Amino acid sequence: MREDRFVPPSAAFTRSVPIRFSHCDPAGIVYFPRYFDMFNGLIEDWYGQELGYDYAELITGRRFGFPFVHIECDFKIPSRIGEVIDLTLLIEEIGRSSLAIVIICHRDNIERLRARMVTAMMSLETKKAVPIPEGLREAIAAYRRRTAGDA
Amino acid sequence: MREDRFVPPSAAFTRSVPIRFSHCDPAGIVYFPRYFDMFNGLIEDWYGQELGYDYAELITGRRFGFPFVHIECDFKIPSRIGEVIDLTLLIEEIGRSSLAIVIICHRDNIERLRARMVTAMMSLETKKAVPIPEGLREAIAAYRRRTAGDA
Amino acid sequence: MREDRFVPPSAAFTRSVPIRFSHCDPAGIVYFPRYFDMFNGLIEDWYGQELGYDYAELITGRRFGFPFVHIECDFKIPSRIGEVIDLTLLIEEIGRSSLAIVIICHRDNIERLRARMVTAMMSLETKKAVPIPEGLREAIAAYRRRTAGDA
């Protein structure tokens, strides 16, 4: 299998995740829905730690929801219990009320998995799409600019 | 939102899944990685109940693995606790050692979610791809023929 | 290991659960938190199919919550992918706003696991315990009577 090299942009939001016993299946590798769980956690942390928006407050306070409308994912190299993988989040596109997020799972600068996830912003009250609030949009656009060069 | 009508081919493998409390998130809808868990279960049941191949035996006895190499999924209509959804499995393509499976989640003939999942067949011993065994390939091809007309 | 025989009372609510790939860990047996997920599903089905109370409606309509306050569980025999296990629900005690539920996991009349789970009934509005409504209490008490002799 051809290896895909990935070096995250220096300003990119990257977090390490230890692969746990509970992540793995009887074949000894990560059971794939578990990756999506990790990705959701990464996005939460990115809101809070990178953009300065408390994800829980956006949901329970301001009553926004962030359902995924489209996901695509290429699984290239499996990960095993005891390994530590890096997850990097990049922004591909900012729509009026949607966001195309790219998450790259890598280790030692080799890409293991790449997901593109389109999330919408909606009101949990009206159940309708809402425009991304201006301040948040600017924070995301700034993040996108300072991490451009990949995705 | 435009509604997509879906009527499964009459010979298609369809199973109903009740949406449980445990499937749902604080927004009251299915937490998306849970769908992939349901899909994996549907594929297991399809092997056993439709193709006549015991999935557990394929894995623990014959030591095959079925990792996903590519997944894409469109989420159209969310599902809520207490609803019963139908999952239909169709085959899009049969490769030498891979399979493109389409799973449609629907209710009342309205499509709620559509996933395309490419799975590879590998040996858990050598960790390498293996050709789909002839008998299994024929069973899948026959299923594909009798459910053609959609996917 | 001594085997514990278990034959469910004939009127007891029992459901079969196939052990799936996704339930199992790298040791090839059910990853224990997955059992609790199965138990929660069994309780939902028991409300709906045995007592005639729609669980989803109790939660989203009448705004009741059923948090667990105490759980204890003995794991006796592990279960593996491909096995089908039986789960039987019995009622040990009915309190003012709490319920002691016993769930026995068995196969071929051999007990594999036994859990005792105390659940409270609360209002999702006031976040306070509420008495079990009279009709529901009577349905549970009747179930308990017709399944007495074990637990």
Added chain:
Amino acid sequence: MREDRFVPPSAAFTRSVPIRFSHCDPAGIVYFPRYFDMFNGLIEDWYGQELGYDYAELITGRRFGFPFVHIECDFKIPSRIGEVIDLTLLIEEIGRSSLAIVIICHRDNIERLRARMVTAMMSLETKKAVPIPEGLREAIAAYRRRTAGDA
């Protein structure tokens, strides 16, 4: 509800866990099986970071398994998305091939949940219980001594 104060022994192994969207159920609180997932992760980290034993290596290299044989858990205060909880691990008892672990979930020195989990040590090859290896036993006993005073 009476509050139980808990101040972990100064030498105790404590890790913080952010409560994520994915941990929570439609009632907005942690779905209880998720706690057991967190506990399993805490135990893994304790082996590696406190005892100096690589958990993955114990399983995949030395082929030990650590099934739970008994679990009991009191849920006192629910936790919500956005909260950060502390998990402290203490050792209650060291048997020949079993370990009674106590995990306390707390926040601001108030106990939220307390679990007692008895795990056995077994060989994944023979499927039989094995005595805890001497070095590991000593490391656990030393940990127990330096955190005595609670549990």
